[in-house]
Every structure is written in C-alpha cells, then in structure tokens.
Amino acid sequence: MVEDQAFKEYLHRRINQWFRAHARDLPWRADDRTGWSVMVSEFMLQQTPVVRVLPIWEQWMQRWPTPADLAAADTAEVIRAWGRLGYPRRALRLHAAATAIVEEHGGEVPEDYETLLALPGVGSYTAAAITVFAFGHRATVIDTNIRRVFARAVSGKALPAKSLTAAETRLANELMPADDREAVTWNAATMELGALICTAKSPKCEACPVQEKCAWIAAGRPEPEYQPKGQEWAGTDRQLRGAIMAVLRESTGPVHSEVLLSGGKAAQRYRAEAVPALEKLVKLNSPAEQLERCLTSLATDGLIRREGDLISL
Structure with a gap:
C-alpha cells in the first residue's frame, strides 16, 4: 500500500502536468473522437506500436466510420484492410463486435464497462480503455506501460512481474486520483509516460517528471529480476x-x-x-x-x- 498521501498527490500532479504538455497528438484523442474511433484504435494497438497503427486506423475510419459500416462489410475485405498489422484475428473480432453493437445496441458503442466486456473480443483492459478514453468514465486502465511506471516509481523495481498480479491491480486502484476528471487524465498520462519516457530498455530518466522521487532511481536502478525475451519470429x-x-x-x-x-x-x-x-x-x-x-x-x-x-x- 502507498500510505503517503503527499507522495500520491505529487505523482498525480507531476505526471498529469507532463501529459498535458507533452502528449502525442493522436486522432483517437481528438475532441471529436467517438466511441467507435477509440474502440478501433484499442483493437489495433494491442501488441502493435502507434506508428504502424496510425495509417491503417485512418484508412479504416474513412472506409468504416461507424460500427454499422464495418458490420456490413465482407470479412475478406476486413482482413485485407487489416494489412500487415499482425494478429489478424483481431480484425475478425472487431467485425464481430461491430455486428453485436448493431444488433444489440442500436449501432452505438456502449459506454458501460460491463456491457463493453460482453462484446466479442473485448477483454477487461479494452473495456476499461474504451469507457475511460472515449467517454470519460472512471475505471482503472492497466497495460504494460502503466505497470512499468508503477513498478519503478512506486515499487522500486526495474520491471513489473511477467504477468499482471493481484498486488499490481490493487496498487493501480489505490493510485487512482479521487477526482474523476483527473483519474481519466491519469490513465492516459501514465500510459504515455511508459510509452515515451519510462521505456523497458532505455528509460529517459532525465526527462521524467517524477525522477526526484522515483523509488527505482532511489534504490540505485537495480537490474530486473528477469530478462524479457522478445517473441521468436524467423521460422515460426x-x-x-x-x-x-x-x-x-x-x-x-x-x-x-x-x-x-x-x-x-x-x-x-x-x-x-x-x-x-x-x-x-x-x-x-x-x-x-x-x-x-x-x-x-x-x-x-x-x-x-x-x-x-x-x-x-
């Protein structure tokens, strides 16, 4: 547990301020974003970097700007348009989710976490991300970037556990700001900090807004307890x-x-x-x-x- 309330407020203030000044200008963060545009981005961003997603996302949103548009498309078109994003089953799951949205929700992406969770291909992370980033509702978003920021800044470890633990989930919930609007920003800000600054291999600690009180830096930047291995590719x-x-x-x-x-x-x-x-x-x-x-x-x-x-x- 993080019992030091002043420390939590410091993290909230510094990281949210950094995000407002340095956040990437991404189309699914724009003021005119929709539940659908955020949902498409979240499906595409699973295990795929932003630079590869951006052009495909833009093409999809021009071609299928609503769930009904995608639901009406042939799956062969959908798979072809997925291009080289990888893990093409995500395209089929997104098509299935669009169909369910049309049939069960009048063509509108639902705002509620539990309702989102019931859609095909939507897991706990994706449901939380959509309800937070598309609709501004309160929920705890936990991805690899966020876990790494918390592991270093709060727990003093170089890397989070290999898979999400109950302790990490409790910590993420505990660190959420009390104010709902700040909580929405906090989810996006910690994710962005992990993606751009607190990276896995070469963290830019000198540019980190919380370096002065980072537990990992204070501990002397200890080595990780394990060496992450990239997925094998050649010949697989x-x-x-x-x-x-x-x-x-x-x-x-x-x-x-x-x-x-x-x-x-x-x-x-x-x-x-x-x-x-x-x-x-x-x-x-x-x-x-x-x-x-x-x-x-x-x-x-x-x-x-x-x-x-x-x-x-």
Missing part, C-alpha cells in the same frame, strides 16, 4: 501464417492450394499472380508439413476459405 508458424496471408491479400482471386503448399514453387503451373508476397513465401523455404499446418490453422481461425483446391480470404 506465425511468420509463415503472415506470409501466406500476404499472398492472399495481394491476389485478386483465389490461389490454388498447391501454390501455397509448395511455397509458391507451383505458381507457374497454375498461372498464379506474380505478387511480391509470393516471392517472399518461396524464400522462407518452409517444410510442407508446416505449410499445411498453417493453412489448416488459418482456416480454423476463419481467416481463410478453402473451397476444394482454391484458397482465398
């Missing part, structure tokens, strides 16, 4: 699934299964399109059993359609 099913999806996104029609199962080597035989993604798929030189496994998993996830020997989005 995730890489191969992405390569297959890229071919299907670039193709104007269905692709013969042998083209994909041969790593693109049968392209000439079936007169497959000479799309750049097909060349990249060939270069992976993936084993046949891995190709089949990835095609099967993509079909199971609803990301591709297999009709006989033809495969499409």
Whole structure:
C-alpha cells in the first residue's frame, strides 16, 4: 500500500502536468473522437506500436466510420484492410463486435464497462480503455506501460512481474486520483509516460517528471529480476501464417492450394499472380508439413476459405 498521501498527490500532479504538455497528438484523442474511433484504435494497438497503427486506423475510419459500416462489410475485405498489422484475428473480432453493437445496441458503442466486456473480443483492459478514453468514465486502465511506471516509481523495481498480479491491480486502484476528471487524465498520462519516457530498455530518466522521487532511481536502478525475451519470429508458424496471408491479400482471386503448399514453387503451373508476397513465401523455404499446418490453422481461425483446391480470404 502507498500510505503517503503527499507522495500520491505529487505523482498525480507531476505526471498529469507532463501529459498535458507533452502528449502525442493522436486522432483517437481528438475532441471529436467517438466511441467507435477509440474502440478501433484499442483493437489495433494491442501488441502493435502507434506508428504502424496510425495509417491503417485512418484508412479504416474513412472506409468504416461507424460500427454499422464495418458490420456490413465482407470479412475478406476486413482482413485485407487489416494489412500487415499482425494478429489478424483481431480484425475478425472487431467485425464481430461491430455486428453485436448493431444488433444489440442500436449501432452505438456502449459506454458501460460491463456491457463493453460482453462484446466479442473485448477483454477487461479494452473495456476499461474504451469507457475511460472515449467517454470519460472512471475505471482503472492497466497495460504494460502503466505497470512499468508503477513498478519503478512506486515499487522500486526495474520491471513489473511477467504477468499482471493481484498486488499490481490493487496498487493501480489505490493510485487512482479521487477526482474523476483527473483519474481519466491519469490513465492516459501514465500510459504515455511508459510509452515515451519510462521505456523497458532505455528509460529517459532525465526527462521524467517524477525522477526526484522515483523509488527505482532511489534504490540505485537495480537490474530486473528477469530478462524479457522478445517473441521468436524467423521460422515460426506465425511468420509463415503472415506470409501466406500476404499472398492472399495481394491476389485478386483465389490461389490454388498447391501454390501455397509448395511455397509458391507451383505458381507457374497454375498461372498464379506474380505478387511480391509470393516471392517472399518461396524464400522462407518452409517444410510442407508446416505449410499445411498453417493453412489448416488459418482456416480454423476463419481467416481463410478453402473451397476444394482454391484458397482465398
């Protein structure tokens, strides 16, 4: 517990002031934001940096400015428009959520946390983020950036636990400002501080608004209790699934299964399109059993359609 009320007020004042002066100008933070524009951003920002999300988000909002617009779209269009954001199942979940919003909520994104939580693809973090950032309601938002700020500034640790703990949740709730408007700013401010200043690998402590009372700095900046490992990519099913999806996104029609199962080597035989993604798929030189496994998993996830020997989005 943080029993020092003066310390909590210091954190609130300094971090919120820093945010008002240094927050990035992002379209889903604009005064004309809607529940839907924030919801789309939150789905896209899961495990994906802002710089990659921005252009895709802008394209989506032009094409599907309301839940009803997206709900009416074919899932193949939706997956293709998702582009290279990664984790394309998020696109299908967002489409399913849009459909539920149209069918159950009159086409309007609900404001209530519990109602949001009942939508397809919406977990506790996303529900809290939407109700706070879109509608200005009080809720505790906890993401990796926020957890890292609290771990360092309050708990004196280099990194938070590998996964969210009950103690971290209690701390986040305890640190929330009493004033609802300040609490909304606090959620955004601590997240922004973690994203821009209190980063995982190279924190910019000299630019931190609370460096003078940071528990981690006071403790001598101890090393983390574990070394975070990035996700493996080369040779993984995730890489191969992405390569297959890229071919299907670039193709104007269905692709013969042998083209994909041969790593693109049968392209000439079936007169497959000479799309750049097909060349990249060939270069992976993936084993046949891995190709089949990835095609099967993509079909199971609803990301591709297999009709006989033809495969499409």
